[in-house]
Amino acid sequence: MKHITPLAIISSLLISGTAQAKWSRIPILKEKPVNVAVQGPHSGASIDSSAGVGQVDNLLNEADVTAAATLGAGKAFFIVNFGKPLMISSSALVNDGIEGKISLSASADKNGWAVLEEKVVSAADREINFKFAGIQAKFLKYDFILSKGGALRALNVLGGQTDRGYALKQDPTGLKGTPMNIISGLGGARLVYAAPRPVGGYDTAATYNKFEFPESDEKYRTLIYDMGQMRIMNEFGSVHSPTPVRFEVFAFDKLPEKEDWRGRVTFDPADFNVAKPVATAEDNVGRGYVRAKPSHPIKTRYVAMRWEPDFNPPAFIIDNVGGTGNVNFVQGSQTRTVTINGQVFQVVVDVGDAHGAGSSAGNGTTTITPLDASGNPSGPSQVFNGTDVTINPGGVVIQTTDPTTGQPQTVATSGTDPNGNVTFTAPPGGDTPPSNNPQGGNTNTSTNSDGNLGAGSSPAPNSGGSQGGTGNQITTGFTSP
Numbered sequence: 001m002k003h004i005t006p007l008a009i010i011s012s013l014l015i016s017g018t019a020q021a022k023w024s025r026i027p028i029l030k031e032k033p034v035n036v037a038v039q040g041p042h043s044g045a046s047i048d049s050s051a052g053v054g055q056v057d058n059l060l061n062e063a064d065v066t067a068a069a070t071l072g073a074g075k076a077f078f079i080v081n082f083g084k085p086l087m088i089s090s091s092a093l094v095n096d097g098i099e100g101k102i103s104l105s106a107s108a109d110k111n112g113w114a115v116l117e118e119k120v121v122s123a124a125d126r127e128i129n130f131k132f133a134g135i136q137a138k139f140l141k142y143d144f145i146l147s148k149g150g151a152l153r154a155l156n157v158l159g160g161q162t163d164r165g166y167a168l169k170q171d172p173t174g175l176k177g178t179p180m181n182i183i184s185g186l187g188g189a190r191l192v193y194a195a196p197r198p199v200g201g202y203d204t205a206a207t208y209n210k211f212e213f214p215e216s217d218e219k220y221r222t223l224i225y226d227m228g229q230m231r232i233m234n235e236f237g238s239v240h241s242p243t244p245v246r247f248e249v250f251a252f253d254k255l256p257e258k259e260d261w262r263g264r265v266t267f268d269p270a271d272f273n274v275a276k277p278v279a280t281a282e283d284n285v286g287r288g289y290v291r292a293k294p295s296h297p298i299k300t301r302y303v304a305m306r307w308e309p310d311f312n313p314p315a316f317i318i319d320n321v322g323g324t325g326n327v328n329f330v331q332g333s334q335t336r337t338v339t340i341n342g343q344v345f346q347v348v349v350d351v352g353d354a355h356g357a358g359s360s361a362g363n364g365t366t367t368i369t370p371l372d373a374s375g376n377p378s379g380p381s382q383v384f385n386g387t388d389v390t391i392n393p394g395g396v397v398i399q400t401t402d403p404t405t406g407q408p409q410t411v412a413t414s415g416t417d418p419n420g421n422v423t424f425t426a427p428p429g430g431d432t433p434p435s436n437n438p439q440g441g442n443t444n445t446s447t448n449s450d451g452n453l454g455a456g457s458s459p460a461p462n463s464g465g466s467q468g469g470t471g472n473q474i475t476t477g478f479t480s481p
Contacts, residue, residue, distance in 0.1 A: 025257065025265040026202045028190045028226070030353050031164040033207065035185070036086055037140075037157035038062035041330040042166065042186060044083030048110075048139060052076025059155040063179035065322035066237050066289040071098055072149035079110070080140045080157070088159035089134040094239050094319045096288065097123045097150025104130045106137035113141060123148060126241065126288070127319065134159065153289065154239045154320040158208070163188060167331040167351040167358030167387060172406065174232025174297040174326055182231055183303065183323030184209040186330065188354035188362075192255075192302075193224035193267050199315070211318040221316050224255070224267065224304040225323070228356030230406035234297045236279055236305065237322040241315070242288035246308040249279040249292055251300035253404070272306070297325075299406065331358060331387065337371070340395050340414055343422045344371045347396065351387050358387050361403035366412075368396075368424055382424055386411040396424070 036043035058067035105113040116132040191206040198205040199212040281292035356362030364387040372378040386400035395414030
């Protein structure tokens, strides 16, 4: 019988401990709620009126999650106008020092107000959370009677709106367009790793991008996001517990993941030891917010962020995460009828799930159906894995975005056969041929291969017209030269 030495036992335990230290991947959310209290394409929110609140527009600034509004002692208020009635069910603010009474009310027309909730807060209350039965409202009013002034950050209002039905389009250089929070906004970014395990579990944290980390022996608090496709990012930040902290950002074109013995995808945090951060920042005095800007825009598919508190607090809470990039326009799902060579077709663009929407990695599709003189289908539909549709005088070109390079790829063009009939085919050498669907319509309704936790649903966005004050444009999914 072979004897096992104490050294062998210790080595075995160390190896076992290393294996257990690997993190398991979090299933991908198909869609998640989005903050409607921002000036963005999914919400035309604006400050209707205010008094006693300095820099109140900062509360709607999605591009800078650390931006603050200031309040003095006494009475103050501000009213958010969503631009249209929206279903809402919760609101939150991050508090920096204010004390007093806060009342939240909703209205459809500003003539009558329904009080949703009232709270008394102290300077020690970092989070101000309002939860109420779902209500449809166009205006939301925050009233303050304060014994001590301070600052507010990270206004968040959630309800029925999710990020499905939107695809963000960036300039290849990342220099043009309007800054948007691509990580927690409409960019389709999804949390894939969080360590240590957040209080309340991964599902809630991944859905709301809010993380309460428990007291832990781990040195870092870490989040890793899959952006769904290559993105160009130019700033990162967070609003978190007011404690001194060091902040690091890492970028990976391909995340170094492996499968464990059970077939689960895992990430080894030891990989950070050989990676160099693309951006760093320190909050030496415990202000509770931090911003980090890389030396140049970073083109990446995966973003990892680590917070290193200078001591182990009872809990470390991240209330808002920011990853900003310039966005040219926001594409929405849309239907259009076009005539090509005297033949009429219905072209339906569905950008699909937010995660990877508009890229070949997502499930965004364009469905083309021939129509008769009465507008009824006259033949089978063809479904293409692409959502960038250009209508030329002579036909249609359908493209998708390569999730690895971020470059456009042509997946189909229209033409005519010898009999003069319009056809839609993949280009020579193309690897994305059309799929026939005799029943018509879009058959691509399967769940992401990454899994799905579910998070409600919302109608597709409206088309055309600028939304809010950011200059972002929701397009019809079609462009013309």
